[in-house]
Amino acid sequence: MNKRIGKQTAALGEPPVIAQTASIVGVKEGEGPLAQYFDEILTDDKWGEKSWEKAESKLQKETALKALSKAGLSPEDIHYALAGDLINQCVGAHYGMRDLGVPFLGLYGACSTMTESLSIGSMLIAGGCADNVLCVTSSHFCTAEKQFRYPLEYGGQRTPAAQWTVTGSGAAILSKNGDGPKITHVTTGKIVDMGITDLSNMGAAMAPAAIDTLTAHFIDTGRRPDYYDLILTGDLGVVGSDILQELMLDDGYDIRELHNDCGKMIFDIEKQDVHAGGSGCGCCGSVFCGCIYEEMKKGTYEKVLLMATGALMNPMTVEQGETIPCIAHAVAIER
């Protein structure tokens, strides 16, 4: 039986298995340190399509099909597809999932969408409402940059705290039965807004949400940081990761040796000129579904707390004088 523990956590009685994953990334991501893990690396970020948006939809579709194929499943075996992305009205997911013919539930959690989808997906399976669920997210540097910041042709300067939106997609198949790492606990974040207004410093905006959810997870479960081999945030980047580690230490949780961040891992931050690191739903998606899942299967990690973070504003709200509300969702993944 599933049960609520504490204020924000569901402990899953029959934890679903992450049966398979897949990841496809863009050119720059394929030049980074995790290249060996991805199922496919594009040689052209438009991937033969007429627009970046169409390319992003193709990323989601092909990554989902790759995960299905690796798992030996067909779309008919999937009870729910849970997907999202950053483009207005989540059209990356809608056009990407259109041809699959799978019952579809659209999510928007900004860069937290990968763990939002794993959270809902695992609870639906553990609750007996589904046998197999497909979780997919994507982001694309070019679709995000033009929408959230400047036209690419403008060549706007980037501040040191800015992050580089990952071109990539990750897909995970959760199953009721089978082998693989299991999602045992789901800690769902509250919206946290500490008054940051700098759209070029998402790490600082999102770090308080990460702290809030991580602390809730430790309190709800009674676990300490060293229960985990790895506490992996989605895309706090260099700036946000430093804030997270420091403020958690102030609260008595030393995560410095255990914490890493997908936005720091996917690029060589010095050599690839990405300033504070990677970001986007495709960052956590491709790093988890590429690298971390593989390493868990190999036994490098036994217990991982995966927590993607998201900034829930849009450019218009910030122009209207609003601050940036953020969120973080955590799932405990254990072998």
Place this chain on the structure above:
Amino acid sequence: MNKRIGKQTAALGEPPVIAQTASIVGVKEGEGPLAQYFDEILTDDKWGEKSWEKAESKLQKETALKALSKAGLSPEDIHYALAGDLINQCVGAHYGMRDLGVPFLGLYGACSTMTESLSIGSMLIAGGCADNVLCVTSSHFCTAEKQFRYPLEYGGQRTPAAQWTVTGSGAAILSKNGDGPKITHVTTGKIVDMGITDLSNMGAAMAPAAIDTLTAHFIDTGRRPDYYDLILTGDLGVVGSDILQELMLDDGYDIRELHNDCGKMIFDIEKQDVHAGGSGCGCCGSVFCGCIYEEMKKGTYEKVLLMATGALMNPMTVEQGETIPCIAHAVAIER
């Protein structure tokens, strides 16, 4: 125990109760035939805020608080808030839910979001992962019109098939225990795209998705239309409703006497100059949470199939030559 029946339906073993609802609508909606049902009718659609977007967030927040207050619950009693809206990056929900301090899962299903939230919320409760869930959606004529169509000041002509986005919000509280109508079945839609490209004819674009999900619901459950007292679609409007009724009849399901549509109910279509009727997440939200829930409690309806429909495009994708993918999610609500 919950179980899967057929390809798209979850039958809930311990169906959650819709413990309470609330609705707040704008000026024009308050001049329509359902005025008596709404908890509050605005006298100014900006509601004292500096922008329409801020007004829409206030709509979500105040409607959620109203539902909590009517239910005698506080935000601490809510395990998940499931919310969404139509504004880019769903900021209506994010700023609206920001101050509640409730674990938050953001959804995007366009105008289908109300039943998407009821679907996921009821499955989370029935699966033992939550006791109380808050489901909220909103739309605002002015935020939608400027984003999806033309600047309001432009005064663009509207075609006869065009629908009028409802300014309004609906909130429902689902609970594990208590009295009230129960959500017994959840039929989740697939993305259906029949090639429509006319942004002024959403009813025609969405009707095939409604047909797909409704047919799946009947096949999965073995029920016939007359099992229900009311089959209520979200916002197909006049054009989409006619298509739905006609094509369902072709398939052997006569729903003509049983079907109504929130978009047809909320306005006096002749007198209020709304062409094909109302639309927007707030249409199904306010009509169900205002009128239908009240009438179910009174006993006017014993069994209602509520199915909101959504068009999953954005203006850019249509400009890029794409067609309009649509979806419909149904929940069976029974006393």
